[in-house]
Amino acid sequence: MNKINKKAQINNETGLGTNTTLSGGGRFFNRDGNPNMDVRGMNLWERLNIYHSLLTMSWFNFLTVVVIYFVTTNLLFTGIYFLIGIDHLGGLMEVTGIELFGEVFFFSAQTFTTVGYGRINPIGFAASFTASMEALTGLMTFAIATGIMWGRFSKPKAYIRYSKNAIIAPFRDGIALMFRMVPYTRNYLVNVEVRVTLAIHVEEDGQRKNRFYNMPLDIAKANTMTANWTLVHVINEESPIYGFTKDDLTNARAEILVFVQGFDESVSNTVVSRTSYTYEEFIFGAKFLPMYHPNEDGTKTVLHLDQLDAYESVTLPVK
């Protein structure tokens, strides 16, 4: 430890503070790029961003919420129709018990969804008023539902996959840390920028502290990302991990944070993506296998997405 390269460029724009005393053994960021953090001290309701939750929950949960809301609202209106008195609903065929309840409940459902078959229909002011309010509620509800369904569908997202490992590979006369990524849908990104930050534990004044360093990339921008792209951090004298052995990286609990930003031309929106690799996901002495080759008649390039993680072991040059 404390082997950190003095020439390395400290990154004090991580948003994680320069003096953080965070430590422990956990990773800073989860594999999905979100912080490995618990938030307390504000009740859930205040923190809840309903819109955001409805947008990001799974489809199964979302549909469950929809059905629960639908049943609950109809139960509520069913109760109101009973309070008003069922003699204010024309066309009922049942007179007692659960069958009657069912008829009123489904009259409510027919009103809420604005199907309105009409066999059962409201008679008199109170029932008619309730029915019109229920139809209005139904329409407003489906207005929101429409928006949320659309939001779920159209949520801009970077459709890229990252290689499972970051590798330490021979590069030019030395070595480099590499990982790669590939777009897997037809949403191509343009004006892509990648930033990599190293998070590392150092010992200062007998205390474990976190430090953050820039990991400059050989090429950090791409006009268009239509195929796989290998990001290369050359481990030279400017690198914060220059001279680090595997053990050094392990002791320092090294973690690299990857931030990708690009413009998705198919939806005309900027999207970002983040991930992280910890020292346990580094492979020493490896090189990535090619992912693409010309097709049979030489008129097209063929890209193999399933080769994203493929590497072979190689011997690193002795430095």
Add this chain to the structure above:
Amino acid sequence: MNKINKKAQINNETGLGTNTTLSGGGRFFNRDGNPNMDVRGMNLWERLNIYHSLLTMSWFNFLTVVVIYFVTTNLLFTGIYFLIGIDHLGGLMEVTGIELFGEVFFFSAQTFTTVGYGRINPIGFAASFTASMEALTGLMTFAIATGIMWGRFSKPKAYIRYSKNAIIAPFRDGIALMFRMVPYTRNYLVNVEVRVTLAIHVEEDGQRKNRFYNMPLDIAKANTMTANWTLVHVINEESPIYGFTKDDLTNARAEILVFVQGFDESVSNTVVSRTSYTYEEFIFGAKFLPMYHPNEDGTKTVLHLDQLDAYESVTLPVK
């Protein structure tokens, strides 16, 4: 007054003019970052941005507008059905008075919401035409309502909270003005930039004038803001308030305007946020208490949102 540091960098990009003679005792910006300003000389109707109003009014007001619109439109169509003659509506059960009015009104509501039970239904050209126009109106209305509901839900917003006070704290060998902010939902901001401007009253040629200065920050950018972030303006020889005492700041009615801009990755949109602190919200001799610590087993960070405003008094170094 007029102690203003000659080395300080005038900010003439505040959009508030360089020569403003605005004075009085009021603050420039409200706590929500909007200007403390009255606008006159254009009638409300011209200035009204209906869309913007419907988007930003409270949910209670919005629902009130919806209900009023709903009732008014139905009253209007009810009137038309009466003009046409109620013998052109089939299925009515009442023949006079308020009950009849109710039946026609709710027929209208059933048409407007497209429920269309059908017990009551239009007969003949005039009534049928009116009903079809009402259904069309209803559908167009709910088209707009859908959009607005969605707009209200999806309105991009920076979900951050600011500390109640800005503090003057010891920093390195001197002092600094600090405030902090924290994201309180899971909408993380990336590429965050913060700009702080000082608004101050100076006396020039025997006249009170407003001047604006940049307040450079120690760190003004963050790649990702996932936890609390303390913004630090070092009060050194470049600072516009270098050498100011508490009384000086009070006399000059100092106010700092804070502007935060970032990219909300969860909705892929740029968002901004503003706030301001006046001299009355400055605390002299304080330092913020930490907001986070490792969890029990050292695998995660725990962030306490309720500690955002927490500070303890400290003695400032004598300069």
Add this chain to the structure above:
Amino acid sequence: MNKINKKAQINNETGLGTNTTLSGGGRFFNRDGNPNMDVRGMNLWERLNIYHSLLTMSWFNFLTVVVIYFVTTNLLFTGIYFLIGIDHLGGLMEVTGIELFGEVFFFSAQTFTTVGYGRINPIGFAASFTASMEALTGLMTFAIATGIMWGRFSKPKAYIRYSKNAIIAPFRDGIALMFRMVPYTRNYLVNVEVRVTLAIHVEEDGQRKNRFYNMPLDIAKANTMTANWTLVHVINEESPIYGFTKDDLTNARAEILVFVQGFDESVSNTVVSRTSYTYEEFIFGAKFLPMYHPNEDGTKTVLHLDQLDAYESVTLPVK
């Protein structure tokens, strides 16, 4: 003519070509900032951007399109029901002529809007199939209508007004060309940038040509535009119109193109606005009157939108 200042900075990024032989007496840009240009050589249908047209036409035209579409579609389906045979519609009360046509037409309308009262209803495969396709068509249509209504409402726009005239006013030791603008709704712009370009006719080699020059502004950026903002182009030795008299500007048919770009924080979107002033809209020897002052008790600023165009005549310094 040909007095043009040699030191002035040619703007070759106007998108109007550097060598344009456009001339005639017309202005380059209309007052709304759109080019004063006719486009030919592609039929209207190809050039038509239906979405864009529906979004930008007046509300009156838009509603007319909706009603025409509604009536036409219903006429079409009415025709189909007659082809199938009206004995396949149950519940009709009329048997001949225009009344029968009316009943079928409004049955169609009830289906298209999904009101579906049900007195009249389809019997048999052909009529039922047609009705279900009509309901589907109706729903798809209202899906599009919903989107367009929303698009019309939410179309981001810079809510700013420009002063009617640009004025030549005394400024510091010399003179300047000025105009001003003001936001008139509560949609405040942040990160505002203004660019001004001069379009001017020059005579070269005995031929009239158009030339474009940058008009640098004293202050061209504003962090926030919450009140009126006077844009100032100092007519000094760098100015393309340095030394021009009123006659010179008239002969050269001088026109300034104004481009404003900002971020509307209330809708989190970048908006732009353009306008132009021709030599006929320049006022020589004037200065703008103030638009704001403190309120009665000195706690707020009062902004008078109706003072936007107000100026008083002044004598220009003799240079």
Add this chain to the structure above:
Amino acid sequence: MNKINKKAQINNETGLGTNTTLSGGGRFFNRDGNPNMDVRGMNLWERLNIYHSLLTMSWFNFLTVVVIYFVTTNLLFTGIYFLIGIDHLGGLMEVTGIELFGEVFFFSAQTFTTVGYGRINPIGFAASFTASMEALTGLMTFAIATGIMWGRFSKPKAYIRYSKNAIIAPFRDGIALMFRMVPYTRNYLVNVEVRVTLAIHVEEDGQRKNRFYNMPLDIAKANTMTANWTLVHVINEESPIYGFTKDDLTNARAEILVFVQGFDESVSNTVVSRTSYTYEEFIFGAKFLPMYHPNEDGTKTVLHLDQLDAYESVTLPVK
């Protein structure tokens, strides 16, 4: 080959790798700017971005998907109603066979679209429950359909056309590679930037490799693009194709990739557009004919879109 100008600036931000061994005779990019590439190794389902597909398929395909979905869902619900037993549907007029099936199927359609005439209506819990779920499904479906229709309509896009050919034309004292583009709708772009990259085959160490070079443009930015714009790459000593003959370009299978980015002010969104020209689309010795001229009374400019591709042959200067 290998004539490549040593002074030319290599572009290593193409996102296509610096060391690519891609070759064969195919073009890199199709005329629409998308990569000429096959993607394999991930099953279609994983790669499918349903939203993106529904947004970009033709209107015919989209409507086919809608109808198939509509029929399938109704068949499914028809099956359920038969399972429950048709005695739970009131108002049926047919008792057997295909006619009965038709009545149930269209009852389902009336429910799914929420028309709900009501002649046929559900009786009892099971049928009523199924009908209410069908109405709910219908509403959710049309919520999604609404969003997608809107997405298809509002998809931001650069409405520009490119000239069919790139030409090698006399320019100043030498020659230049030129192509032009024109906006063909009223969606004007502002802040337009154009980047051109040359992709070329070179022979290195006896192996064919691809190399990418920047093609600097005489003017690469435009404040506003309201008319045609000719992009000019001067073939001078800095150009990667300086000294190339037509045969050289053919042997090297030269291809230029064009990337245009701008801000569409009418929808307030950034849009991008790409295209490519291969050596087969280059015309040696040509110049573009003018596309615009003043109108009859000299008050407007007339732009002829059909002249976009028009050029005349000229003799290139002997260098």
